[in-house]
Structure formats: C-alpha cells, structure tokens
Amino acid sequence: MASDASSTVVLRQTFRRATRTGLGWGVVFALIVVDSAVGYQMSYPTAQSRAYLVASLEHNVGIAALLGQGRDLGSIAGWIPFHSMASLLPLGAIVGLLTASRLTRAEEDAGRWEYFLSGRTTRLGAAVQAALGLAGGIAVMWIPVAVTAAIVGSYYDAYSTTAALFYAAALVGAPAVFGAVSFLAAQVASSRHQANMIGAAMLGIAYLLRMVSSTAPGLSWLRWVSPLGWIDAMHPVTGTSWPPGLLVAAAALAITSAGIVIASKRDLGAGALPDRETAHSRRFGFGGHAGLDVVLSRSTAIAWIVALAVVSGVFGWISKAGGEAITGSTSAQDMIRRMGVIRAGAAAYLGVTLLMVGATLALGAAAQLGAVRAEEAEGRLDHLLARPVSPRRWLAAKVGVGTAMLVVEAVVAGAAGWVGVSTQGTGLQLGELLQAGVSIVPPALLVLGVGVMIYAVLPRYAAAAGYAIIAWSFLIELVGAVTDLNHWIKDTSLLVHIAPAPAASPDWLSASVMVGIGLVAFAAGLLLFPKRDLAGS
Amino acid sequence: MAAPVKTEKLTKVFGKTEALVDLDLEMNQGEVLGYLGPNGAGKTTTIRLLLGILRATSGLARIFGVDAQAEPAKAHERIAYVPGEASLWPGLTGEETLRLLGNIQGNVDVAYREVLIERFNFDPSRKVRTYSRGNRQKLILIAGMMSRADLLLLDEPTAGLDPLMAQAFRVCVDEARGRGQTVFFSSHALSEVEALCDRVAILRGGRLIELGNLHEMRHLSALTIDADLDRIPDQLATLVGVRGLVASDHHVHFHAEGPVEPVLRLLAQAGTEHLLVREPTLEELFLAHYGQAVEEGQNGQ
Numbered sequence A: 001m002a003s004d005a006s007s008t009v010v011l012r013q014t015f016r017r018a019t020r021t022g023l024g025w026g027v028v029f030a031l032i033v034v035d036s037a038v039g040y041q042m043s044y045p046t047a048q049s050r051a052y053l054v055a056s057l058e059h060n061v062g063i064a065a066l067l068g069q070g071r072d073l074g075s076i077a078g079w080i081p082f083h084s085m086a087s088l089l090p091l092g093a094i095v096g097l098l099t100a101s102r103l104t105r106a107e108e109d110a111g112r113w114e115y116f117l118s119g120r121t122t123r124l125g126a127a128v129q130a131a132l133g134l135a136g137g138i139a140v141m142w143i144p145v146a147v148t149a150a151i152v153g154s155y156y157d158a159y160s161t162t163a164a165l166f167y168a169a170a171l172v173g174a175p176a177v178f179g180a181v182s183f184l185a186a187q188v189a190s191s192r193h194q195a196n197m198i199g200a201a202m203l204g205i206a207y208l209l210r211m212v213s214s215t216a217p218g219l220s221w222l223r224w225v226s227p228l229g230w231i232d233a234m235h236p237v238t239g240t241s242w243p244p245g246l247l248v249a250a251a252a253l254a255i256t257s258a259g260i261v262i263a264s265k266r267d268l269g270a271g272a273l274p275d276r277e278t279a280h281s282r283r284f285g286f287g288g289h290a291g292l293d294v295v296l297s298r299s300t301a302i303a304w305i306v307a308l309a310v311v312s313g314v315f316g317w318i319s320k321a322g323g324e325a326i327t328g329s330t331s332a333q334d335m336i337r338r339m340g341v342i343r344a345g346a347a348a349y350l351g352v353t354l355l356m357v358g359a360t361l362a363l364g365a366a367a368q369l370g371a372v373r374a375e376e377a378e379g380r381l382d383h384l385l386a387r388p389v390s391p392r393r394w395l396a397a398k399v400g401v402g403t404a405m406l407v408v409e410a411v412v413a414g415a416a417g418w419v420g421v422s423t424q425g426t427g428l429q430l431g432e433l434l435q436a437g438v439s440i441v442p443p444a445l446l447v448l449g450v451g452v453m454i455y456a457v458l459p460r461y462a463a464a465a466g467y468a469i470i471a472w473s474f475l476i477e478l479v480g481a482v483t484d485l486n487h488w489i490k491d492t493s494l495l496v497h498i499a500p501a502p503a504a505s506p507d508w509l510s511a512s513v514m515v516g517i518g519l520v521a522f523a524a525g526l527l528l529f530p531k532r533d534l535a536g537s
Numbered sequence B: 001m002a003a004p005v006k007t008e009k010l011t012k013v014f015g016k017t018e019a020l021v022d023l024d025l026e027m028n029q030g031e032v033l034g035y036l037g038p039n040g041a042g043k044t045t046t047i048r049l050l051l052g053i054l055r056a057t058s059g060l061a062r063i064f065g066v067d068a069q070a071e072p073a074k075a076h077e078r079i080a081y082v083p084g085e086a087s088l089w090p091g092l093t094g095e096e097t098l099r100l101l102g103n104i105q106g107n108v109d110v111a112y113r114e115v116l117i118e119r120f121n122f123d124p125s126r127k128v129r130t131y132s133r134g135n136r137q138k139l140i141l142i143a144g145m146m147s148r149a150d151l152l153l154l155d156e157p158t159a160g161l162d163p164l165m166a167q168a169f170r171v172c173v174d175e176a177r178g179r180g181q182t183v184f185f186s187s188h189a190l191s192e193v194e195a196l197c198d199r200v201a202i203l204r205g206g207r208l209i210e211l212g213n214l215h216e217m218r219h220l221s222a223l224t225i226d227a228d229l230d231r232i233p234d235q236l237a238t239l240v241g242v243r244g245l246v247a248s249d250h251h252v253h254f255h256a257e258g259p260v261e262p263v264l265r266l267l268a269q270a271g272t273e274h275l276l277v278r279e280p281t282l283e284e285l286f287l288a289h290y291g292q293a294v295e296e297g298q299n300g301q
C-alpha cells in the first residue's frame, strides 16, 4: 500500500468506525457469556437439576431447531457455549450484515467515496482498504470476548484458555461470515437497502437450513451447507474442532475476495445487479400523505410478514416434538410454568414461540419510530408539512399504518403457526392461534405510543426510548429468572404481561392496560407534536 | 385585502443563537421580493417561520391575514414552497413525486407542469435515487412552480442549478409575476435578485438592514475592480463612487459604485495592462459599505 497518508483514507475511516462498533458489540457478547455462566450456576446448582436439564434439552428437537444442538449440558463447560451461541449466532450475523453494508454501501450511497476516490485511491484499493478495516473490526471484537471467556473459564475451572480463545473465535465467526456476505452484497446491489435485503435473505436461508438439519435426522448433512452449521460444528469448548473453523475463515476470505473483484470492475454508485432506474409510475398511493405511508411501508411489511410466516410455520411444525420433550422434564416444566404456561405439549411450545414473536414485533415498533424520525431529520417531511397537511393528521396516519402492519404481522404469525401445527394432529384450533396472535400485539402498541410521545418532544430519542423499553423488559426477565424480584419491579417488564397463548388464555386485561397506556401516550404525542420546531435537512 | 406576507417583530432564537431578530416586513400583492443575505443570515429561518414549521420565539407572521404560527395548514393553502436543498423519497419516480406533491398541494396547473418539465429538460420517469443534485432541485422547483398558489416562498431555489437552468428559472418567476402571484425569494447573490425583483430586503446576522426598491439600492450595486497599471492615478482615490481602494506598486483593488465610465477612462489613461471586473460577494459589499466584516456564522454555525 502506498505510504501517502491520504491514499489510506478509506482504510482509516472504515477501521475507526468498524473497531468502534466491534468493541461495543464485543463487550455485549462478553456480558452474555458471563450471563450464561452465572445463570447456570444459579438456576441449576445441583447435580439433580442438571440431570433434568440434560434430559429436557439435549435430545429436544424443538430446542435444537431454535438454539442449536446442545452437548454436555450437564456441565457448565457445555452450557456456556450452548446458551450464549443460541442468541449470539443470529445476533452476530445481523451485526455483521448491517455494519458491513453501513461502512461500505451507505458511505458510497452518501457520495463520500466519490470524494475519496477522486484522489489517489483506486476502486480496487478502496475495496481492499474497506475489507481490511472491517477485518480490523472483527479482530477488535474478538478481544473482549476472548479475555472474558478466558476469565470465566478459569474462574469456574471449566475449560482451558486455548478453548476460551477458540470459543471467542467461534462467536465472532458469524459477524465475520455475514459481514463478508454483506460486503459482497454491497458490491452487487445498487443501494444499501438492496444489499441489506440480500444479506437478510442469505441469513434467513442459512438459519432455516440449520434449523432443518438439526430437526430432521435424515437431513442432518444440510448443516454443512449453512455457515451457521459450520460454527455449530466447531464445537467450541466441548470439542474444539478446527476444520469447520478453518472453513468459516476460508469462506469469509473467499466471499470478501469476490466482493473486492466485483468492486474493482464496477462503476462507483452503480451495482452489478441492474437497478430499475426508470419505472412505470404506479397509479395508486399518491393521492395524499397516508397513501404515501402505505407505499413506503409496503416492502418492509411484506418482508416482515414473509419472515414471520416462515418462522412461525416451522415452529408450528416442530412444536409437537418440542412440546413432548418439555412434558417429559420436570425442570423444563418449572421453567416454562414461571412464564405462565398451563397447557403442555405443542401448545406450550407455540406459546413460548409467540411470546418471542411478540417481543420481535415490539422491536419492529421501535424501528418504525426510527423511520418516522428519519423522515423528518432527512428533510422529506418538509415537503408535506409545508403544504396544506396538518402535522397531527400526518403523525396519526403514520401511527395508523404502523399499527395495522403490527396487527397483520401478528395475525399472520398466529395463522402460520396453525398451518404448521395442523400437520401434527395436536387438535389446536385456528381460532385459538389467531387469538394468540392478536394477544401479542399490545406490547408493540405500547412501545409505539410511548415512542410517539417522545418523538413529539425529543424526536432524536424516540427510537432509543422504544428499544430501551424492550431492553429493560428483557433485563427484568433475565434477572427475574435467577433472583426473586419485587413484583412492582417485575411488573415494569412488558413481557410479564403477555400470557403464552395458546398454552394459557390470553390476558386481555393486561392487554387492554398496555393498549390504553399506548393510546394515552399517543394522544399526548399528537397534542404536543405541532408545538415544536420541525427539524429540517 | 390582507398583505401576502406581514411580520411584526418576528424573532427566532436557537439556544444562544439569535437567528432572526424583530423582523418587520410587509409584502405587496403581486410583488417579487428578493431576500438577500450571506450564509447564516437567517433567510431559511425566516421562511420556515412564515411556514409555521418553526415556532417563533416572539412576534407575529401573517400570510394573507392568517396567523401562520397558529394555523399553518390553513396558511399553506395559499403558499407554494421550494426549499434550497431537496431530500426526496428515493424509491419514488419523478412523476410519482410530482403527482403526490401536486395532490397534497392542490391547485395545480397541469398544462403548465408539462411546460416546466420541458423547459427544465427534466425526465420524470426515473427513480429519484438516480437523480443528480441538480435534477432533484429541478424536481422540487417544478413541484413548487406548477401550483397556482398566491404566494411562492423560494429558498435559494437556484442553488445546484447550472446557469442555463437558472435562466429558465428566471423566466418562471417572470411568468409568475405576470399571473399576479407574489414571490418571496431568498438568495445570497445580489446579481440574481437585481434582475428579477421589485424590491430587495437585506438581512445580516438575523437583522433586516436594508429594504427598498432597486433604485434605492443603487449604492449597493458595486463592482470589484482589480487592475495592473503603469502608474497609479492620483485622482482615483477621490473619484465619486470609488471605495475601499487598496494600491500597491502597479496594482489597484477597489469597489466602484454608480456609473463606471469615469473609472474606466481614468484606468485607460493610466496604461492598464490587465483588468479584472467582477461582482463583489455580499460579504465584500458589506465590508466596503459598512466598513465591518460580516461575522459569518457568528454564533457558531
């Protein structure tokens, strides 16, 4: 690389931002590793409780589909990687996808690379630099995870330092591979949005393949088609298997190289995939601002609906096997009884799944708030509110379209769950599952309403407030699982207030209270919104 | 009939920044007003206050008698607004954007829209994300000018347009004047408003410092002159209209107001080898005229 400082500007920019992101997520990953260890010691202190755990989880098809195949769960050394990777594999993949596209394609879309590349840097050079910067982010992410894993391992005398370093490498494997996928997608796609869509589809396929491979014994070879399966096969801590690890690294390298080759051959700002530059103008949806909201939300809504339908359908399909395993284990029953599960079997399994879908919908509501704020901050709202559009009507229409999306998504999740479970002959009715679907919407509506109120006053914090409510709810669930919390504190978690329908009857009272709070906050937001300055571009 | 724009002691303070202070301004029906000021003078702030999308710290803004701060949506029924820089919905085509904004605006002259599309050589069939900055600016210009609104509020509308398109824009303003529309348009270049406006208002540091017709502004329409000469004529310093003279060995730099002929004759006699005449920036004008630099972005822009 040239010695001239200005010729490495892409490397320095990407490295600085990638390492900042990597370090932040590395710390989060490290905390989750600690949480896995501490949670295990507190929840399963005795040999007996651990034996139950092994019995309930190790050969549980449903759990394996969701979380991966556990090994050696009777020891803390088996539990830590199983428990942490259940959430960190998908989370890490998403972080990798979004970070890589943000630091490459978003920069390019914003025209900043144009500026760099008018200097001494070539297309090829810029792509190599960006890739190196992203790799730096992965390396930095590995550090806190490795250090923490090593400390946890020696504190519990559970595994060696080498095993800890390998485990940390497995944890950053997902962001590495999917960061590479996103890097390649960013070169192929014609916008960041398109790159993210491609990346998300790849992750969805990889996750489904892994799910199927661990559920259907005849199809277990499928895991060798999914990078997530390779990471599972690394068996960090319990087995420390190097070949799949090398496969992960080689894949990341190969995909990134492909991205670099494409980058050097295409025009800046264009994609290898054709973008429809000209399009037949659509006839409907441009009569007013509400129609525009529908048009703008459509592709996001379709993506959510398809994803939720697939996931709920698959969970419905495996719910019988998953539910039977729960029924066979006292400790697993204890665990889910704490969540309010009354009916056993497939209903219990689906109930817990739908709770998670409910939490996901609340995340969707927070993301909607971010989109509303972006509409204003990026100056597009000016065009509407400088015309004869009432600010309150605009905001109300946004919230209306958002609410409709959430309700439809929830009902689709319920219906797809029923389609899946109906193949299993469990006797669960469509009506029950549709009700269950509706019953998981209220937390999302509360998040939306409260977020709108914050948006009306401090727009910058609206989405953050939404995410904070959800993070707080998870924190309470987490802490509540290992210690006895005061019920006043417990009640501040939204998740406490959803019953795991269809395994229990929906808690319509709590639902009304949550919707009521959301409505009141929304009304306050409507009242306050026109009283502040509009942030222009 | 109420004035298209009338403000009384209109004031906007952001934290410690006085973006606009005690603006008193009244526009006449059908006039074209140039609203002039360097960057950070408060032009955009004024327009956003008139639209009611910024909340005034104090004072009043009326659009055709409607309180723009209290009833913005009502005031907007008679306004078309063109912002200086446009961020639009990237996934919509140009045509979809025009249709959307037209439907929301109401009062669109469809035939004139087609004339504008032609005149600006604009291709509405493409997606907004593929437009250059200049094309996006054309799009919002067309969206604003195609309406038959009684009042056009234009915020530095020619920024990002090439000279040919800026010329096309001037034709539009003339046509608007011909139809009796009232036009308020901001700019940071004197030459632009000179050619178009009945009256000029000059803003500086949030305060209105000049308001009058072009004749009254004559003292501001100066030229900046740089010349390399054989010798420096003594009379130059005392010539009527010459200001801010800086002379070194064989070079002079000064501003000339009023008729240029005496100046040119003097320079020719002095054996001018090289002559550069240009319009001064507003900042230079202020410096020459008020003897004080404009503290641009004085409050930490």
Ligand SMILES: Nc1ncnc2c1ncn2[C@@H]1O[C@H](COP(=O)(O)OP(=O)(O)O)[C@@H](O)[C@H]1O
Binding pocket: B014, B015, B017, B018, B019, B037, B038, B039, B040, B041, B042, B043, B044, B045, B046, B297, B298, B299, B300, B301
């Ligand atoms: N939202 C805001 N917050 C803080 N200061 C602002 C804001 N908008 C404008 N200003 C300040 O107000 C002054 C006038 O800005 P503006 O009206 O945009 O000027 P102009 O349009 O004449 O360039 C500037 O000093 C600017 O920094």
Ligand SMILES: [Mg+2]
Binding pocket: B043, B044, B045, B084, B155, B156
């Ligand atoms: Mg401005």
